[in-house]
Amino acid sequence: MGDLAGRWRELNKAYWDERVPIHLGAAFYDMEGFRARPDSLKDFETAEVGDVRGKRLIHLQCHFGRDTLSWAVRGAQVTGLDFSPPAIKAASQLATELGIDARFLTADVYDAVSAVEGETFDIVYVSFGALNWLPDISRWASVIAELLAPTGHLYLAEFHPFSFVLDDETGSTVTHDYFDEGPEASGGPGTYADEAATTEGNESVEWRHSLSTVVSAIAGAGLRIQFLHEHDYTFYLQRRSLERHDGDIYRHSEGAPRIPLTYSIRAEKA
Template identity: 40%
Template sequence: MSDYRDVNRANWDERAPVHAASAGYDLAAFARDPAHLSDTVTFDRPLLGDLGGLRGIHLQCHIGTDTVSLARLGASMTGLDFSPASLAEARKLSESAGNPVDFVESDVYGAPGVLGNGAFDLVYTGIGAIGWLPDIRRWARVVATLLKPGGRLFIREGHPVLWSLQDGRDDDLLVLEYPYFEHEEPLIFNEEGTYVEADHTFVHTTTHSWNHGLGEIVTALLEAGMTITGLVEHDSVPWEALPGVMTRLPGGEWQVKDRPRRVPHTYTLQAVRTTVY
């Protein structure tokens, strides 16, 4: 089997310019309005608190919309991604927005090797990121290694229950189809499109991904020397995760139409590094 990183990198390299040109990401708004923030960071803002003067690293930053948004909130930001095409778009965005961000190419597991240990006050990870990683405990060790003692992790992510649901059904049933817990072998998907509207015929359509249970994520962080300081589950998600059964809310979030309180859509988890190795 091909290395999952090579397979996924090819997919994200092809997605990057398509996403950058899409109305969904609306990169022009960053140049047009110096106060503009991504919808995701706008949602996160009440829990993020004051970022002024913090040195932050955004893991799996993609084309940089959230990274630039965090810089606009006062953090000195670095963005890390394994896709050179994504980073090229992120650098263009940073320049046009007028918010300097240092973008670094690496996969997550290699981050301490290129960024150093204990260099950051904030590790930020956004929606749809950790599912591309096979080992959540290794991820947690990377997070702890990057943070200064007292430094904070902020992650808002798709809930593992949401990732377990089957999409594309002809009815409105919510069916648990995929693993909730971490699994050794990847889930392999072959999808012709992407999550934004785009007039593009994709060539690299295969992806490898994994789910991670909420308890596994929390336990991994505790084992890595982190203290959990917050865990909030939300009934909305920033994209139409289940086409046909969701409705769009004001502000750009999406929610299951029928009894949305049945299903955790996303969660925000915060943790502080308390153990020094």
Template identity: 40%
Template sequence: MKDYLTANKKWWNEVVPIHLRSKLYDLPSFKKGKSTLFSIESEELVDVRGKTLLHLMCHFGMDTLSWARKGAIVTGVDLSDDSISLAKKLSKEIAVPATFICSDIYELPKVLDRKFDIIFTSYGVLLWLSSIKKWAKIINHFLKEGGMFYIVELHPFTNILSNDFKIVYKYFDKGPYEDDSPGTYTDWSAPIKGVTYQWSYTISDVINVLIKENLKIQYLHEFPFTMYDQFPGFMEQNEKGQYVLKDKKIQIPLLFSLKATK
């Protein structure tokens, strides 16, 4: 494998200008005060006011700043320097205080020396982790005693499916996969080309690495809807704006959420 971090960082920097103009991220509404948090995390992660919150893999920080608007004292971390520059700019522009750090998640202990009440991460993060065991160690490292880790994420079951909803991949194959498919999840026809390196973890991997770090799993929830057009042509939006499969005979988990405490 080539230098996966350099390749992934380059790709993430290149998609920032596309994402910031996308309908999915809807930056204009966010600037006017709309939260970018979806109903799952908004309803499951309440009581953030006055708490310190570390957002791992925060992209350009709209969710981080949405938690700050709810009163959390936030720190967002991401590998992509263009994402972090934009996050800092947004924080100033909307006058919502936040700390943003550009770092590889595994190198974070070298640049951040604090512990947090809440660690949050969401939607499209596990596939970028070269080691899920090290990820859990990072979570444990930055979590205070009595603190809470929360993730809402694409369900690993969907990793076996291609964008055109065919069973193509192996659930138990961890990768890395070299991906050079064009476009990005906000626009599959966007002129983005480049190789990324991705991994795949099972739902038991996620649970077991956290247990190994002595975190106590409070719940694992699975959902039959998702937040973006993951399988174009096969999905439709319901009245709540959630993406569900058009074929109602098919019922598979599309998202999961998990809460663990220390």
């Protein structure tokens, strides 16, 4: 694992570069539906972030920009940043195709401050499946603090780390150490958006950061946490024990003990 961990950026970049075109064509992302109605945001996200009209928003680890463009449609002045050139190229092309004003930059999240040349933002937005690809959450939080304008805020929506310690079949038995934060080898052929896809770059490296690690890093960077909300639902078949409800909402079966599957944090720059 030591060799893989030392190559985390190289491996993860190759992993994601290859999967961009797969994701663009996958039913999971429903790009036809997005083109007809460019809004991929979750209801609780828009409610918790609030009115973004006229505000400068940067979306870190934006993939090919669906959520970024969704904020632009709601009136934000958006910048999307991702380390994958194919993802940023696809995002820029999508913005042009849809006639949405947006800026997209290719850069590692840890280099975001230099990538935007010191510009600051009213909102730093980070969403599902982002933090597990980063080895150093304290450094990540420090970058966010530098990106925020005075009175600006971070909004983070993520998969809850506790949900990954349970068994896949029943979701009721603890099978993984919650406090083992990695690194761990991950990947494999295909992708969550298309498990049958043929892929070559199948090695990646992830970290499972505990909730306390994330909260402490944000506070340690000098941001004041306004809320931490835990949610008993998620947005894809994260575990086989989950059942689909309305739309793309997944929960454990009726009568089963509820556990947190996702969470959201808002923190402001004092």
